[in-house]
Amino acid sequence: MPIWQRIRLLLCVVPVLALSGCIESQADPMIELSGPTMGTYYSVKIARPPAGLTVAQLELELGFVLNAVIAEISTYDPNSELSRLNANSSTDWIPISAQLLNVIADGQRIAALTDGVYDVTIGPLVNLWGFGPEHRAERLPTAADIQATRERVGYRKLELRSAPPAVRKARGDLYIDLSSLGEGYGADRIVAWLEAHGVTDYMVAIAGAIRAQGHNAKGQPWGIAIEQPLPEQRSVHRVVPLSGHALATSGDYRNFFEQNGKRYSHEIDPYTGAPVDRKLGSVTVIGDVGMTVDGLATALMVLGEERGPALAAAQGIAAYFIVREGTTVRGIASPAFQAYLDAVGDAAGD
Numbered sequence: 001m002p003i004w005q006r007i008r009l010l011l012c013v014v015p016v017l018a019l020s021g022c023i024e025s026q027a028d029p030m031i032e033l034s035g036p037t038m039g040t041y042y043s044v045k046i047a048r049p050p051a052g053l054t055v056a057q058l059e060l061e062l063g064f065v066l067n068a069v070i071a072e073i074s075t076y077d078p079n080s081e082l083s084r085l086n087a088n089s090s091t092d093w094i095p096i097s098a099q100l101l102n103v104i105a106d107g108q109r110i111a112a113l114t115d116g117v118y119d120v121t122i123g124p125l126v127n128l129w130g131f132g133p134e135h136r137a138e139r140l141p142t143a144a145d146i147q148a149t150r151e152r153v154g155y156r157k158l159e160l161r162s163a164p165p166a167v168r169k170a171r172g173d174l175y176i177d178l179s180s181l182g183e184g185y186g187a188d189r190i191v192a193w194l195e196a197h198g199v200t201d202y203m204v205a206i207a208g209a210i211r212a213q214g215h216n217a218k219g220q221p222w223g224i225a226i227e228q229p230l231p232e233q234r235s236v237h238r239v240v241p242l243s244g245h246a247l248a249t250s251g252d253y254r255n256f257f258e259q260n261g262k263r264y265s266h267e268i269d270p271y272t273g274a275p276v277d278r279k280l281g282s283v284t285v286i287g288d289v290g291m292t293v294d295g296l297a298t299a300l301m302v303l304g305e306e307r308g309p310a311l312a313a314a315q316g317i318a319a320y321f322i323v324r325e326g327t328t329v330r331g332i333a334s335p336a337f338q339a340y341l342d343a344v345g346d347a348a349g350d
Contacts, residue, residue: 029047030046030047031044031045031055031058032045033045033062038066038069038074038182038206043205044058044062044190044203046202047202047217062190062193065186069185072103073181073185074182075123075177075178081097081100082176085100085176086123089172093161093167094168094169101165101166103181104167104176105160106181106289106291106295107155107181107295108158110295110296110299113299114311116154117271118298119155119270121153121158122268123176125153125268125273149273152171152175156170157174158170183209184246185290187206188211188289190204190206201215201216202214208249208294209247209248210224210242212244212247223240223241224240224242225237226238226249226284227251229281238331240284240341241344245288245340246292248297249284250282250283250298251281267301276304278301279304280322280323282301282322283308283321284297285297285320286319286337300321309321318336319337320332320334321334
């Protein structure tokens with residue numbers, strides 16, 4: 001399964017949700033556009049679009065934006081900037097674009113925050129377990145396989161320079177995987193284009209990474225429904241109003257494989273070199289930047305149902321954890337997430 005198909009949680013987007021208690025008889029004009037990208041899908045909804053903006057223009061321009069993102073950070077495109085960086089075995093400074101540096105730097109910040117539980121150099125382990133570009137082996141990795149691969153992993157083995165933009169690897173075979181930031185980064189890039197062209201009311205989704213601003217065609221906040229983290233069903237766990245923020249969800253129940261009666265998730269712990277085995281089904285994070293919340297959701301998912309909420313509380317991260325308890329689930333809101341809900345609830349009632 002392609003790295004871009006690592007859809008950590010396919011959010012159900014509810015674009016018209018009456019959160020304010022005021023239902024209008026007429027909806028304002030709306031442009032809606034969706035299509036494939038990065039091995040998954042994107043969706044853009046624009047309420048009250050600027051005069052002259054058409055679906056055809058939007059499709060063309062957003063195609064350019066998304067193709068540019070793929071050309072920067074895809075590990076599936078051998079000609080992408082990231083693929084060329086990974087193929088470069090030099091341990092000297094390697095010049096890269098400011099855009100790629102920005103994405104890697106965000107990943108390095110999250111890695112430092114989690115003491116390496118989140119790690120952008122985890123690519124070799126992702127590939128070893130069959131969740132990357134390489135074909136999954138018929139057998140499970142051995143302890144020796146895992147140990148040898150872990151030698152190539154470690155965010156401290158990667159050094160960044162901002163002026164001029166460059167990276168330096170401590171090992172020439174270091175392999176960077178930015179898929180846990182990619183969907184959020186793509187959403188951020190779409191939002192930048194929309195706002196530069198006068199769009200003020202929008203909802204942008206790339207799989208589980210979402211950005212929203214303003215109101216929908218009914219004049220109400222955009223409502224995002226978080227799915228129950230149960231592989232046998234698709235149902236809504238709760239709905240979160242979103243405007244002026246980014247939201248991303250990471251989950252373990254859509255991308256996995258089973259062997260010898262055991263399920264192996266694509267969420268891999270760099271310390272063990274193996275997929276995590278947790279009761280935690282999904283994590284949703286709300287913040288200002290899509291790329292950042294995308295990475296944080298993955299990091300908290302790997303940390304699990306005990307260390308994840310503790311880190312979120314200590315760092316003021318607005319995160320919502322859904323823990324599986326048999327056939328039922330239990331939600332845990334961090335203090336910052338609960339404060340966000342209280343604030344938007346108050347705003348919706350005004």
